[in-house]
Amino acid sequence: MTTSPEMGQLQQFAELLTFRLDPFQMQACEALERGHGVLVCAPTGAGKTVVGEFAVHLALTAGRKCFYTTPIKALSNQKHNDLVRRYGAENIGLLTGDQSVNGDAPVVVMTTEVLRNMLYAGSDTLHALAFVVMDEVHFLADRMRGAVWEEVILHLPDDVRLVSLSATVSNAEEFGGWIQTVRGDTTVVVDEHRPVPLWQHVLVGKRLFDLFDYSEKNTVGKLVDPDLIRHIAHRREAERLTDWEPRRRGPGRPGGRSGLHRPPSRPDVIASLDREGLLPAITFIFSRAGCDAAVKQCLRSPLRLTDDEDRKRIAQVIDRRCGDLADADLAVLDYYEWREGLLRGLAAHHAGMLPVFRHTVEELFTAGLVKAVFATETLALGINMPARTVVLEKLVKFNGEQHLPLTPGEYTQLTGRAGRRGIDVEGHAVVLWTPEVEPAEVAGLASTRTFPLRSSFAPSYNMTINLVNQMGPEQAHQLLERSFAQFQADRSVVGLVRGVERGEKMLDDIATELGWDRRKQPDSEPAILDYVRLRAKISERERAQSRASRLQRRQATTDMLAALRRGDIINITQGRRGGLAVVLEAANESTDPRPLVLTENRWAGRVSSADFTGVAAAIGSMSLPKRVEHRQPRVRRDLASALLSAASGLRVPSTRKRRGDPEAAPDIDPELLALRESMRKHSVHDMAGREAQVRIGERYLRVERDNEQIRKKVSAATNSLARTFDRIVGLLTERGFIEARDDDYAVTADGKLLTRIYNESDLLVAECLRTGVWKGLAPAELASALSAVVFETRGSDGPTPSHAIEMPTANVRRALVEMRRMSGQLRADENRHRISPTREPDEGFVAAIYRWATTGDLAAALAASDVAGAGTPLPAGDFVRWCRQVLDLLDQVRNAGPEAGLRKTANRAIDDIRRGVVAVDGG
Incomplete structure (x- = not known):
């Protein structure tokens, strides 16, 4: 199609499309053409990326550059393929850390981390950059990686226009307001309309019900479908009767639960959807093993969703994509079962699969050739795989530590995949009913629209040293103050600041009562306030002394309890066990001694310091049998009688205070005595009407104290990022990465090394490089050592214990021992500086990557990953992912390593690892 030069850029772009632009797309593109940045918030599948593609069009027609960033490599690969089809391979590049294709092209698709690294390095590639598209920008809430988005937004040159594409969030205006503050003119476009309507359902057994009452008689909004409520009530009543039947039948009669609540099998669910015309479908299962098991369950059934023509086309795609896999690896990868599933229109999709x-x-x-996919929630994070229907088997998921209910945001993100634009007239979300599922709760998830975007931005070692290197601490503080995290913190304290203002007004009013204008005479505080402050100090000192006395008494009691021996007679002075007691068994714990005793009232048990108001010293002793069976009532009765006889001649100290008993002499506190003397000599002490004035003064102090507490909260919120930055600067200065020079700081040669390390354990990596921990290692040994700062054992049990690892060589063992030692020192320093600790090295991948680097044998490498010997090796997809993480760090060592020998070893290690399944991407 040809375009006229007289046309506007948007009109030319629209002529190239096969569909009409929606109003929100037009609004955002018009703002871009006027020279504004844009923030577009719209539901999944609404077509936000068209706005990013218009930025690509503007850059190409103007002879400028556009970077298109995405949060994950898979999405980068997908976007690269889309843009190549439209604009040609010569105009489009790809940079994802482990892939570099045509990086000098005018349009480059990349992961956000790659752009962040370019900005810190001052890359020449940034020259002539006009637009940056940040796809899935709501990722800045991600706890682990979210800070990268804010770093990019803050560091981009001012003349670069930012195109931010986000899922629907409830605080879009707040986020847009921040972007406008830091990037200038930004148009916020929010569209909550789904281009393909979404219908909500609940599958009860094999019957599909609407979740909401969509009838015309429902005029009050989204009510739950009454037919669904009735049907579930009938099922629950039937189940209740079934529960009762076995007991009614009596012993020996057939009975038991009828299994009415057994959920339908996965083949039955897919077959039900097929009958209703609701395929293709994605079923979300929050477990990799669950996804694989679902496919196996379907393969054991007669379920088949493809015809002969489909099977032929599927086989062609499989052969084209997997032709480079070694025959020896196919059986290890369960290739043949995976292939059979695809040929029948079934598949799993999760991060544990081979890429x-x-x-x-x-x-x-x-x-449209695979009709049913069983996926984990990672599929919802940007991959363009819409379906006609989305099925949720459960409404709870495991977050690594505990099972938690889905949030409305998660529910919307998952069900947002339902409804293919241009293919389906409507999408469908189906929840499988179980007894734990209440339709009203599902309705709440489906109708809530409050998903606020929260910043996860915080300074890291690499960020801090790059900021110091580029701009110095003062400017770095200013940049941190411009972050979205600080923007949100500042807004959160608006109410607190108003509280301070109200407090200041109250202080003015109270000061007026005291005849004092605190604004005009700030240094002439009335004497009554000085007197009240003095009394407050005395009260606090008395309370402190009282607390100290109580602690001393408690400690004395504890010491005496620990000193008691078998047969000692004591007097319990507190609680309902009070009275005489004999010690049956001495305490075996000195810090919290709890001897076993028998009381005169025949109670046997352990007592603690809480059972005594005073001392717990022995007042006598008695003989005891060699064994005392204190649990037998007869033994307790006889022993209690013997106790009373033994104590008859003893003097039992009274616990009651009689009139005239002298007070225990208080400890003499010189400071308290001095304060009391100052109070007696104060000019206000003998003043007429003193107490009335004191009450006003005490009110003033109370408001003043409250105000100070609020100010501390404000300070904690508004300066938290700057304080963290300063603490990190302190630690890096202490370790020699930064040098203090005349009220300023300079990055040292070691610090320059750290500026080029991008890793969660960046400072530990830099320490290992500068101290030569990895010097002299062979390529496979270097890969093994680096894996310990990359790999993380799945689950919440922490790093794999080093004693469980079979070390491949003595050199690897030596390097890892030194890394553990350095990690311990670093964590101690971090604790001292109040910095979040760097995670400990995890050696669970050491043997596996060594085996792979030395042999290239996938079966052997996966076997070596089963460090616990429990028959649970890493899934092939995880194995490849960790190999690529090690490759990424090896590449950094190759570029930043301080010694030529180490850089050469890293280069050889990269070649040894990047082969076989690790090299085959299929993207």
Whole structure:
């Protein structure tokens, strides 16, 4: 199609499309054409990326550059392929850390981390950059990686226009307000309309019900479908009767639960959806093993969703994508079962799969050849795989530590995949009913629209040293103050600041009562306030002394309890066990001694310092049998009688205070005595009407104290990022990465090394590089050592214990021992500086990557990953992912390593690892 030069850029772009632009797309593109930045918030599948593609069009027609950033490599690969089809391979590049294709092209698709690294390095590639598209910008809430988005937004040159594309969030205006503050003119476009309507359902057994009452008689909004409520009530009543039947039948009669609540099998669910015309479908299962098991369950059934023509096309795609896999690896990868599932229109999709398998599934599903996919929630994070229907098996998921209910945001993100624009007239979300599912709760999830975006920005070691290197601490503080995290913190304290203002007004009013204008005479505080402050100090000192006395008494009691021996007679002075007692068994714990005793009232048990108001010293002793069976009532009765006889001649100290008993002499506190003397000599002490004035003064102090507490909260919120930055600067200065020079700081040679390390354990990596911990290692040994700062054992049990690892060589063992020692020192320093600790090295991947680097044998490498010997090796997808993480760090060592020998070893290690399944991407 040809375009006229007289046309505006937007009109030319629209002529190239096969569909009409929606109003929100037009609004955002018009703002871009006027030279504004844009923030577009719209539901999944609404077509936000069209706005990013218009930025690409503007850059190409103006002879400028556009960077298109995404949060994950898979999405970068997908976007690269889309843009290549439209604009040609010569105009489009790809940079994802482990892939570099045509990086000098005018349009480059990249992960956000790559752009962040370019900005810190001052890369020449940034020259002539006009637009940056940040796809899925709501990722800045991600706890682990979110800070990267804010770093990019803050560091981009002022003349670069930012195109931010986000899922629907409830605080879009707040986020847009921040972007406008730091980037200038920004148009916020919010569209909550789904281009394909979404219908909500609940599948009860094999019957599909609407979740909401969509009838015309429902005029009050989204009510739950009464038919659904009635049907569930009938099922629950039937279940209750079934529960009762076995007891009614009596012993020996057939009975038991009828299994009415057994959920339908996965093949039955897919078959039900097929009958209703609701395929293709994505079923979200919050477990990798669950996804694989679902496919296996379907393969054991007669379920088949493809015809002969489909099978032929599927086989062609599989052969094209997987042709580079070694025959020896196919059996290890369960290739043949995976292939059979695809040929029948079934597949799993999760991060544990081999990337080439996952990408094959994505291509076949997008082409409509795979009809049922069982996926973890990672599929909802940007991959373009919409379906006609989304099925949720459960409304709870495991977050690594505990099972938690889905949030409305998570529910919307998952069900947002339902409804393919241009293919389906409507999408469907189906929740499988179980007895724990209440329709009203599902309705609440489906109708809530409050998903606020919260910043996760915080200074790291690499960020801090790059800021010091580029701009110095003072400007770095200013940059941190411009972050979205600080923006949100400042807004959160608006109410607190108003509280301070109200407090200041109250102080003015109270000062007036005292005849004092505190604004005009700030240094002439009335004498009554000085007197009241003095009395407050005395009260606090008396309370402190009282607390100290109580602690001393408690400690004395504890010491005496620990000193008691078998047969000692004591007097319990507190609680309902009060009275005489004999010690049956001495305490075996000195810090919290609890001897076993028998009381005169025949109670046997352990007592503690809480049972005594005073001392717990022995007042006598008695003989005891060698064994005392204190649990037998007869033994307790006889022993209590013997106790009373033994104590008859003893003097038992009274616990009651009689009139005239002298007070215990208080400890003499010189400071307290001095304060009391100052109070007696104060000019106000003998003043007429003193107490009335004191009450006013005490009110003033109370408001003053409250105000000070609020100010501390404000300070904690508004300066938290700057304080963290200063603490990190302090630690880096102490360790020699930064040098203090005449009220300023300079980055040292070691610090320059740290500026080029991008890793969660960046400071530990830099320490290992500068101290030569990895010097002299062979390529496979270096890969093994680096894996310990990359790998993280799944689950919440922490790093794999080093004693459980079979070390491949003595050199690797030596390097890891030194890394653990340095990690311990670093964590101690971090604790002292009040900095979040760097995670400890995890050696669970050491043996696996060594085996892979030395042999290239996938079966052997996966076997070596089973460090617990429990028959649970890493899934192939995880194995490849960790190999690529090690490759990324090896590449940093190759570029930043201080010694030529280490850089050369890193280069050889990269070649040894990047082969076989690790090299086959299929993207």
